Amino acid sequence: MANGQTQPMNPLTEKLRLRLDEDQLTNCMRCGFCLPACPTFAETGLEAESPRGRIALMKAVTDGLMAPDQAFEDQMNHCLGCRACEPACPAGVKYGQLIEQARDAIEDHKRHKPLVRAARHAAFKTVFPHQNRMKWVGRGLRFYQKSGLRAAAHATGAMKLFPKHLRDMEKILPDAAGRGVVEQIGDRHPAKGEKIATVALFRGCIMDVLFTDTNIHTVDLLTAAGFEVVIPREQNCCGALHAHSGEAEGARELARRNIQTFKAAGVDYIVSNAGGCGAILSEYDHLLHEDPQWRDDAVWFAERVVDISDLLVRFGRKLDFGRDDAAGGTEPVRITYQDSCHLRNVMRSSDAPRKLMRQVEGAQYVEMTGADRCCGSAGIYNITQPAMAGQILDHKMEHAEATQASYLLTSNPGCLLQMKHGIEEHGLSGRMEAVHIVDFLHERLNK
Amino acid sequence: MLQEEVKRELISILGSAYVKDDPQSLVTHSYDGTPMLQSLPDGVVYPSSTEEVSRIMKVLSRYKIPVVGRGSGTNLCGGTVPVQGGIVMVMHRMNRILEIDLENLTATVQPGLNTKQFSTHVESLGLFYPPDPSSMAISTIGGNIAECSGGLRGLKYGTTKDYVIGLEAVLASGDVIRTGGKLMKDVAGYDLTKLLVGSEGTLAIITEATLKLIPPPRYKKTMLAMYKDLYGAARTVSKIIENRIIPATLEILDNATIRVVDDFAKLGLPLDMEAILIIEQDGDQEAVERDIAIITEVCRSEHADQVSIAASPEEAEKLLTARRSAFTALARLRPTTILEDATVPRSKIADMVIEINRIAKKHQVQISTFGHAGDGNLHPTATTDARNKEEIARVEEAFEEIFEAAIRLGGTITGEHGVGMVKSPYLEWKVGPAGMDVMKAIKNSFDPDHLLNPGKVFAKETRKRVVIQRG
Numbered sequence: 032m033a034n035g036q037t038q039p040m041n042p043l044t045e046k047l048r049l050r051l052d053e054d055q056l057t058n059c060m061r062c063g064f065c066l067p068a069c070p071t072f073a074e075t076g077l078e079a080e081s082p083r084g085r086i087a088l089m090k091a092v093t094d095g096l097m098a099p100d101q102a103f104e105d106q107m108n109h110c111l112g113c114r115a116c117e118p119a120c121p122a123g124v125k126y127g128q129l130i131e132q133a134r135d136a137i138e139d140h141k142r143h144k145p146l147v148r149a150a151r152h153a154a155f156k157t158v159f160p161h162q163n164r165m166k167w168v169g170r171g172l173r174f175y176q177k178s179g180l181r182a183a184a185h186a187t188g189a190m191k192l193f194p195k196h197l198r199d200m201e202k203i204l205p206d207a208a209g210r211g212v213v214e215q216i217g218d219r220h221p222a223k224g225e226k227i228a229t230v231a232l233f234r235g236c237i238m239d240v241l242f243t244d245t246n247i248h249t250v251d252l253l254t255a256a257g258f259e260v261v262i263p264r265e266q267n268c269c270g271a272l273h274a275h276s277g278e279a280e281g282a283r284e285l286a287r288r289n290i291q292t293f294k295a296a297g298v299d300y301i302v303s304n305a306g307g308c309g310a311i312l313s314e315y316d317h318l319l320h321e322d323p324q325w326r327d328d329a330v331w332f333a334e335r336v337v338d339i340s341d342l343l344v345r346f347g348r349k350l351d352f353g354r355d356d357a358a359g360g361t362e363p364v365r366i367t368y369q370d371s372c373h374l375r376n377v378m379r380s381s382d383a384p385r386k387l388m389r390q391v392e393g394a395q396y397v398e399m400t401g402a403d404r405c406c407g408s409a410g411i412y413n414i415t416q417p418a419m420a421g422q423i424l425d426h427k428m429e430h431a432e433a434t435q436a437s438y439l440l441t442s443n444p445g446c447l448l449q450m451k452h453g454i455e456e457h458g459l460s461g462r463m464e465a466v467h468i469v470d471f472l473h474e475r476l477n478k
Numbered sequence: 479m480l481q482e483e484v485k486r487e488l489i490s491i492l493g494s495a496y497v498k499d500d501p502q503s504l505v506t507h508s509y510d511g512t513p514m515l516q517s518l519p520d521g522v523v524y525p526s527s528t529e530e531v532s533r534i535m536k537v538l539s540r541y542k543i544p545v546v547g548r549g550s551g552t553n554l555c556g557g558t559v560p561v562q563g564g565i566v567m568v569m570h571r572m573n574r575i576l577e578i579d580l581e582n583l584t585a586t587v588q589p590g591l592n593t594k595q596f597s598t599h600v601e602s603l604g605l606f607y608p609p610d611p612s613s614m615a616i617s618t619i620g621g622n623i624a625e626c627s628g629g630l631r632g633l634k635y636g637t638t639k640d641y642v643i644g645l646e647a648v649l650a651s652g653d654v655i656r657t658g659g660k661l662m663k664d665v666a667g668y669d670l671t672k673l674l675v676g677s678e679g680t681l682a683i684i685t686e687a688t689l690k691l692i693p694p695p696r697y698k699k700t701m702l703a704m705y706k707d708l709y710g711a712a713r714t715v716s717k718i719i720e721n722r723i724i725p726a727t728l729e730i731l732d733n734a735t736i737r738v739v740d741d742f743a744k745l746g747l748p749l750d751m752e753a754i755l756i757i758e759q760d761g762d763q764e765a766v767e768r769d770i771a772i773i774t775e776v777c778r779s780e781h782a783d784q785v786s787i788a789a790s791p792e793e794a795e796k797l798l799t800a801r802r803s804a805f806t807a808l809a810r811l812r813p814t815t816i817l818e819d820a821t822v823p824r825s826k827i828a829d830m831v832i833e834i835n836r837i838a839k840k841h842q843v844q845i846s847t848f849g850h851a852g853d854g855n856l857h858p859t860a861t862t863d864a865r866n867k868e869e870i871a872r873v874e875e876a877f878e879e880i881f882e883a884a885i886r887l888g889g890t891i892t893g894e895h896g897v898g899m900v901k902s903p904y905l906e907w908k909v910g911p912a913g914m915d916v917m918k919a920i921k922n923s924f925d926p927d928h929l930l931n932p933g934k935v936f937a938k939e940t941r942k943r944v945v946i947q948r949g
Contacts (some may be wrong), residue, residue: 057813057864062511062806063552063616067594076570078551091505096518097934102502121742122809 046136065116069162076260082116110315113372113405138277169240172207211239212246221423227257228299236268248473271311306443340383353392363395372445408449498526502532509549519560537654549621552613555898561933569766570593588641589620608635612802626676643926644688678782679931681924695760700794703777712828727758728852738807743800820884821893833883841876855893902937
């Protein structure tokens, strides 16, 4: 509590003062309207675990009311980054930007233990920025899964060396693909029927390794709805994980490369099928707003980003999801949906996926209580904050079970894996299956 | 800083998880919804029962440590800012509905219960709890009782005080009192229930409340009247009342408020209108239809540009939810919004609106007006920037004149937000010196050491009243 004293400033305080947007801090007028929207506040009931509390902590640090201690750093990392507080905020405070600025300052300041440093470097600088290296990871994973290594790891108990939450995640990882969407189907796909617009698919780095089929299905849905699809080969990771983990410069570099690639493709829309990727793509303008050389192109890019559901509903030809042999049986199949937080709260798209699901013949859509609440996946949150993520997932699965749905659909790979994990953990396997909305729609598309 | 022995004693009552004095806890309990006020407490405690509250109070009164009861910290008068340090007592763990009595139509609840959750639960049982402060999604029943919160339904259904019929409260000494009960009539002595409602945490810590529930209205209709002239809208308000119609809700929003609310809620409100009225009537269908027809006539006679009826209950609810965001949404214009809740007799609404705009112009400050026009409770809101000291001084001068004008028109300095810190310098203007003496004597008999929410309601000094000579 060194208010007004003249002592050398804490170096992290200095960094936070430089990074945090003072206007946004001031714009929070502490009305508290964000509190009911915040998952960590709902779980703990503690003011410090709320958006209002976290902003007050950031402001207290920049005002010199408090020194940023370990508890402060932990609190900033305890936020899921789901950004449900933003649509709830009448004042329009950009909380997502503030939390990323805080994390960026903390990361910049931090001296990680050598092992963590090496892991972060490997992930953020060596692998994610390079799609061809991602593919090697995919091939490695595929080798592990197919060669018998995985079976051996499970049989010998070697997996027990890892903490439970990592073991759980390993279990539900889908089979990785050695070849991405472009290698499998090529990079240019004409529209079926009259062309409405030309769109570029953002394939995503994890999506293209773990969910390549979803990317292929996305292309099918788009062409069927009247869009010509191109898949720029040079595109790379969106930078979301970098931005959320305090690696802002890494995220900016990825953004510049993506902008260059997509600009060259000259398309009407840039389509994403992963809420987490789409959200950061739609915020490239903010990410590069201080970069005079890239600012205008970033705006061009951000304006064109759209989620597949939104594009289909708003501009596409109406698709026929009534394939006779798909459903089987006369009873309608119950389906429900878990919002991708970033699709809902950043891209502000929650009606479009629901509209599409309601169009499926032979399916009955039921809304899940708290579908708009984060599932606890939150990028890599379920790996970094397993306790809170587990608590949130428990509550989520109670609501999922109550829907009695056979399919739990989502719009983002992280959410999808978390839902698969939840279904397994809560003994719902066999009764409920987690599926990407694109795959579900594709399955029922009358081609 | 919390003395070690005090901390030890508190921990022996609550356990170490519920006694906090780390910087993070202190900072996050140093503010509430009031702009520009912040003061760190020395500790934060989270009791779970009346008995714990009583034992805590015994410790704190022995050591003469101030205590501020806190719900969700959404009040707008500085009511939960621990201006003299001490302990902030957060009531969130005491959040249960203890009983809904379907024979007596009452609910008995703990103070930390969320208002909206309570309201929704009551409605699911086919009953109705009308108080609906704009912060109801976040606020607690205990906080509502401490501040005597109003809301959008005040003109027809009254405010929190009209629904609290019994209380359990812990005094500064740690003694527990019970007032009222499940009784529709009770004149046994002074009405301590009503005295505690709106006492802003300065007399006791409320630990349980018995609330009156009523049957819900059978039918509802919501309409929107739009005006090119602000005063036409204001005159409509007085004229509806003159026509002996008391709507369930009668809200006014001026142009600036319409713009920011629409920017947030995306309802497609008409941005070229100088004012809109949101009017809701409820009751039996026939009576509602008749009232709505008369109100429509009144709106037309005051030259409403358009009058429309909400197509569905969902559309009506969206409109009211958007209205509840008005105060915060105004922060879209400038970072700091300072809102007041000067209240006048309903017949004086148009005069008050004229006064507010005159005063804003005189002091060259931006003041937007919205509020519960139907009960005379306006929320003139200055949009400003706390970092601009010179402008803030002008805002303060303007508000001083607005208080003055409200009192001159037969009104009050605060209709529903409470005195707290913000309006304490003006309280004497409203209640007079003898009134102040009585209030101080009441405070002293409840809390002789001034430990309960010190620095609130009673100012060190009353502002000198500048009476403006009109003519």
